[in-house]
Amino acid sequence: MLNHTPKEIQERKGGVINPAKTCQPIGAMYAALGIHNCLPHSHGSQGCCSYHRMHLTRHFRDPVMASTSSFTEGASVFGGGANVKASVRNVFSIYNPDVMAIHTTCLTETIGDDIPSFIAAAEVPEGKTVIHANTPSYVGSHITGFSNMTKAMVGYLAEATDDSKKEQANVIPGFVNPGDMREIKRIMKLMEVPFIMFPDTSGVVDSPMTGEFSMFPKGGTTVEQLRDTGNSKITLALGEFAANDAAVLLDRKCKVPAKILRTPIGIKATDEFLMALRSTFAKEIPYELEEERGQLVDIITDTHFHFHGKKVAIFGDPDIVIALTEFVMSLGMVPVHVLTGTPGKSFERQVKAMLLAAGVEGNVKAAGDLFLLHQWLKNEPVDLLIGNTYGKYIARAEDIPLMRVGFPILDRSVHSYLPIVGYKGALRLIEMISNTLLERQDRDAEDEDFELVM
Amino acid sequence: MAFREQDLDALMYEYPAKVKRNRKKHILVRDTSQQKQEIEANTRTIPGIITNRGCAFAGCKGVVLGPLKDMVHIVHGPVGCGYYSWLTRRNKARTDEGGKNFIEYCVTTDMQESDIVFGGEKKLAQLIDEVVETLKPNAISVSATCPVGLIGDDINAVSKAAQQKHHIPVLSFSCEGYRGVSQSAGHHIANNGLMEHVIGDSDSEEAPGKYAINMLGEYNIGGDSWEIERILEEIGYTLVSVMTGNSSYEELREAHTAELNLVQCHRSINYIAEMLEKKYGTPWLKVNFIGIESTVESLRDMALYFDDPALTQKTEEVIARELARVEPVMEQYKKICNDKTAFCFVGGSRGHHYQKLFKELGIETILAGYEFAHRDDYEGREVIPDIKMDADNRNIPEIKVEKDERRFRLKIPPERMEELKDKIPLSNYPGMIPDMKDGHIVVDDLNHFETEEFIRILKPDIFASGIKDKYVVQKMGIPSKQLHSYDYSGPYAGFNGAIRFAKDVADGFTTPTWNFINPPWQNEPLLSGTVEEGEHTC
Numbered sequence: 001m002l003n004h005t006p007k008e009i010q011e012r013k014g015g016v017i018n019p020a021k022t023c024q025p026i027g028a029m030y031a032a033l034g035i036h037n038c039l040p041h042s043h044g045s046q047g048c049c050s051y052h053r054m055h056l057t058r059h060f061r062d063p064v065m066a067s068t069s070s071f072t073e074g075a076s077v078f079g080g081g082a083n084v085k086a087s088v089r090n091v092f093s094i095y096n097p098d099v100m101a102i103h104t105t106c107l108t109e110t111i112g113d114d115i116p117s118f119i120a121a122a123e124v125p126e127g128k129t130v131i132h133a134n135t136p137s138y139v140g141s142h143i144t145g146f147s148n149m150t151k152a153m154v155g156y157l158a159e160a161t162d163d164s165k166k167e168q169a170n171v172i173p174g175f176v177n178p179g180d181m182r183e184i185k186r187i188m189k190l191m192e193v194p195f196i197m198f199p200d201t202s203g204v205v206d207s208p209m210t211g212e213f214s215m216f217p218k219g220g221t222t223v224e225q226l227r228d229t230g231n232s233k234i235t236l237a238l239g240e241f242a243a244n245d246a247a248v249l250l251d252r253k254c255k256v257p258a259k260i261l262r263t264p265i266g267i268k269a270t271d272e273f274l275m276a277l278r279s280t281f282a283k284e285i286p287y288e289l290e291e292e293r294g295q296l297v298d299i300i301t302d303t304h305f306h307f308h309g310k311k312v313a314i315f316g317d318p319d320i321v322i323a324l325t326e327f328v329m330s331l332g333m334v335p336v337h338v339l340t341g342t343p344g345k346s347f348e349r350q351v352k353a354m355l356l357a358a359g360v361e362g363n364v365k366a367a368g369d370l371f372l373l374h375q376w377l378k379n380e381p382v383d384l385l386i387g388n389t390y391g392k393y394i395a396r397a398e399d400i401p402l403m404r405v406g407f408p409i410l411d412r413s414v415h416s417y418l419p420i421v422g423y424k425g426a427l428r429l430i431e432m433i434s435n436t437l438l439e440r441q442d443r444d445a446e447d448e449d450f451e452l453v454m
Numbered sequence: 455m456a457f458r459e460q461d462l463d464a465l466m467y468e469y470p471a472k473v474k475r476n477r478k479k480h481i482l483v484r485d486t487s488q489q490k491q492e493i494e495a496n497t498r499t500i501p502g503i504i505t506n507r508g509c510a511f512a513g514c515k516g517v518v519l520g521p522l523k524d525m526v527h528i529v530h531g532p533v534g535c536g537y538y539s540w541l542t543r544r545n546k547a548r549t550d551e552g553g554k555n556f557i558e559y560c561v562t563t564d565m566q567e568s569d570i571v572f573g574g575e576k577k578l579a580q581l582i583d584e585v586v587e588t589l590k591p592n593a594i595s596v597s598a599t600c601p602v603g604l605i606g607d608d609i610n611a612v613s614k615a616a617q618q619k620h621h622i623p624v625l626s627f628s629c630e631g632y633r634g635v636s637q638s639a640g641h642h643i644a645n646n647g648l649m650e651h652v653i654g655d656s657d658s659e660e661a662p663g664k665y666a667i668n669m670l671g672e673y674n675i676g677g678d679s680w681e682i683e684r685i686l687e688e689i690g691y692t693l694v695s696v697m698t699g700n701s702s703y704e705e706l707r708e709a710h711t712a713e714l715n716l717v718q719c720h721r722s723i724n725y726i727a728e729m730l731e732k733k734y735g736t737p738w739l740k741v742n743f744i745g746i747e748s749t750v751e752s753l754r755d756m757a758l759y760f761d762d763p764a765l766t767q768k769t770e771e772v773i774a775r776e777l778a779r780v781e782p783v784m785e786q787y788k789k790i791c792n793d794k795t796a797f798c799f800v801g802g803s804r805g806h807h808y809q810k811l812f813k814e815l816g817i818e819t820i821l822a823g824y825e826f827a828h829r830d831d832y833e834g835r836e837v838i839p840d841i842k843m844d845a846d847n848r849n850i851p852e853i854k855v856e857k858d859e860r861r862f863r864l865k866i867p868p869e870r871m872e873e874l875k876d877k878i879p880l881s882n883y884p885g886m887i888p889d890m891k892d893g894h895i896v897v898d899d900l901n902h903f904e905t906e907e908f909i910r911i912l913k914p915d916i917f918a919s920g921i922k923d924k925y926v927v928q929k930m931g932i933p934s935k936q937l938h939s940y941d942y943s944g945p946y947a948g949f950n951g952a953i954r955f956a957k958d959v960a961d962g963f964t965t966p967t968w969n970f971i972n973p974p975w976q977n978e979p980l981l982s983g984t985v986e987e988g989e990h991t992c
Contacts, residue, residue, distance in 0.1 A: 001558065002558050003555070004559070012584050013580055013584075014577055014578070014580035014582070015563035015581045016533065016562060017559060017560065019536070019560060022533055022537040022538070023533050041502070045631040047512050047535075048534065050505075050922065051508070051534065051538035053922050054542070057921050058542075062925050065504065065902070066504075067502045067503070067504050068501070068502075069501045070498065070501045070503075070505065071631075072846045073632050073634075073849055076604060086500070086501040089502070090473060090502035090503055094468055094503070094903050095903070105600065106531065106534075106570075106599070107600035107601060107604070107632060110570055110601040110604045110605060111604060137531075138532040138565045138569065139566070139567050141533070211929075213927075215906075
């Protein structure tokens with residue numbers, strides 16, 4: 001497995017080997033699926049759209065619908081205006097969504113297609129909406145694409161219709177699973193704070209089996225809600241990389257103040273999320289949440305010896321990795337390798353600061369790849385690898401147990417239905433960490449060291 | 455139920471007029487009373503229609519080149535194209551003793567904004583240097599993606615320079631995603647490159663053994679080609695190369711030494727098959743190793759070609775033994791599958807190949823089609839002279855090969871060749887349509903709308919397609935079977951594959967899940983009680 005990866009690390013500048021990121025449009029497609037009755041549309045050649053639908057489908061094991069402008073060589077040279085106009089006509093007459101959310105690819109960005117003027121010239125039926133985001137694949141990563149499409153929801157739809165703000169919060173959950181979005185919504189309901197979450201893919205990519213296929217499932221944030229985000233009292237952006245830009249634009253456009261928080265993974269980040277709600281809306285934290293927090297601390301205390309001092313490597317998308325790094329440190333674990341494929345100085349700054357504060361010496365890199373991570377692991381092995389499915393090749397090569405968290409997870413099911421956020425999600429993470437480590441201890445133990453009670 | 459032409463009009467009611475006119479040419483109802491039924495195929499996709507198609511890059515790097523295991527396949531482009539074609543097609547590859555295998559690696563220039571603005575040639579050259587130094591492959595391929603053609607990066611020049619610098623082959627492929635109208639363009643581009651730069655690029659003049667063959671258009675999905683090899687080797691064939699499942703640059707160089715080329719996937723590899731015949735005089739035989747009967751038929755066709763009593767006898771021995779082994783196993787699955795109907799919509803060859811295997815299980819394929827096949831795959835190769843080249847396909851280069859004067863050798867005499875052509879599909883493929891029955895539907899580039907409509911009208915018992923359709927169909931309560939990835943199972947080829955397929959399909963029908971779709975409260979009133987017989991007490 002991965003036999004050609006040498007232990008010795010040499011600096012590489014020509015590109016990446018085994019990326020820890022993918023390109024913008026898939027993130028935009030995912031965000032657009034979080035709008036109710038919306039069909040994502042990929043303005044480019046059709047290969048991108050197929051790849052993105054396939055990849056999301058494999059992660060969620062649910063239908064992922066999207067249309068494409070299907071560029072040919074002619075359109076690539078002379079522009080794709082006719083393609084997008086035909087797409088708008090065909091999509092609305094054949095599939096009838098309420099919203100068409102267009103994103104772009106490296107093709108259409110390179111040729112400089114002017115989407116707003118194309119949309120203006122297209123026949124958009126009465127009462128229907130077309131929004132767009134520019135998502136050049138050669139900038140950032142899929143997280144950037146998610147951020148750009150979320151920003152487009154604000155840019156096209158958010159309206160401040162009243163001078164005074166409503167007692168309601170906007171929540172931008174970031175690039176997380178529908179299971180996480182459901183958990184954040186549950187917390188909001190327990191807090192009794194009215195809210196608009198956007199985008200919201202719960203009920204879309206985790207839809208139930210009913211015997212009927214619904215092209216536009218029940219879930220998703222409605223256009224009315226998206227409009228109303230301009231009237232909220234605050235926007236909580238969970239995850240700087242995925243959620244920051246939309247929140248900032250909402251502040252600029254509609255004067256809704258933005259609060260940038262971490263993805264609420266683990267005790268500290270969840271505490272901060274609740275404290276933000278508490279102070280903004282002057283609401284006490286209900287006992288149910290206090291109980292959940294107490295249960296979490298109880299379990300960590302009970303089982304700290306399962307994971308304390310264990311070395312761990314974490315890779316994936318920046319918001320998730322930052323929050324996870326903090327969480328495993330709060331368990332007493334030692335993150336010695338932390339990497340994301342998404343570029344951005346803030347990632348390295350934040351993670352390094354955390355490691356420094358804890359006195360941990362570790363490798364930290366943004367815009368890194370899994371080839372480098374593997375080399376780090378050859379030089380300094382760990383007890384646990386946390387990351388997406390691609391980590392299984394490294395895990396096998398180096399005989400390190402892998403715990404699957406993040407995007408994409410292509411070889412296991414259920415993960416996207418259950419949360420990793422909130423106190424409940426943290427409890428689930430601890431179960432996953434402990435199970436993974438203890439399974440390994442059981443597997444490796446001599447008969448005489450094989451324990452009944454652990 | 456019988457489907458008629460007028461039913462198509464009803465189905466297309468929602469379509470804008472232009473779309474309707476277009477789509478009508480891509481759908482036909484099989485009618486054997488007509489001499490010739492023509493279908494339109496390999497034309498541009500309708501924007502916004504929700505197609506299943508991919509792009510030329512996927513056809514070139516993802517399908518044809520990717521399986522070559524001792525090469526590093528560099529994707530020159532932003533990160534996505536390399537990333538999505540990384541380990542997602544299940545072209546299995548085993549590392550040979552002391553050999554190289556880069557299947558688990560994804561290597562891309564990961565173009566950034568500055569590369570788009572100032573060009574990415576330097577970065578590509580740098581990456582090639584790094585790959586040679588760290589990974590040490592036997593050869594390198596460079597595949598272009600959408601922006602590469604637009605910004606004018608000359609990947610040919612970069613590759614040529616790198617080849618001179620490093621003394622290993624560096625092959626470049628201009629398979630930008632927008633070329634052609636589908637994956638098909640990429641197949642053609644890959645075929646051209648392999649023919650020009652790899653096949654025949656060795657000093658070998660003799661095949662390494664008796665009855666030497668190449669297996670063309672077989673990508674070892676889920677181990678398919680290993681099962682085929684098991685059978686062929688037992689009969690006594692020498693497999694010179696496979697294009698390109700579990701294969702290598704080193705293996706492909708020897709392909710000119712074979713006596714016969716077998717073509718499994720006609721669409722993706724017929725260019726090379728034709729060129730090998732022209733250049734080296736090696737005929738090709740259309741085979742189908744999907745299904746027991748098809749496998750048997752293909753083995754007998756091969757024996758007929760080589761016309762050697764010992765080989766024929768061994769062929770029959772192996773067939774008899776395998777049949778005795780697998781037929782009883784198939785019986786149990788036939789009981790479950792019998793009298794059912796299927797849709798079979800797959801890339802460019804399986805839409806046809808699997809129909810016979812379904813038939814062996816008692817399942818009738820009532821709708822079939824391809825994403826990106828051409829008219830010859832539907833109607834047979836005899837229509838090739840009538841196929842009109844359109845503007846979208848004109849820019850895919852056609853290469854001309856010449857007879858290799860030194861190596862060209864007629865493998866069998868011309869008279870015998872003609873005689874054989876009457877009996878077996880030698881250098882010929884009759885296409886899918888002749889195998890379909892009256893009232894059955896052929897659809898080219900089936901889209902989401904038509905998928906839903908045809909399912910609603912025809913109610914198939916199983917839908918064989920890909921990952922994008924799978925969960926759509928299952929949500930409707932219909933079993934679906936992926937015939938690209940085999941739902942992570944396989945092999946499905948050969949004798950063992952037929953059993954495996956039968957088991958997987960039968961499991962799909964019998965899984966208890968279908969009983970749970972409707973919750974018990976849906977058909978029960980909320981309040982229930984019994985009306986008591988009036989017992990007059992007073």
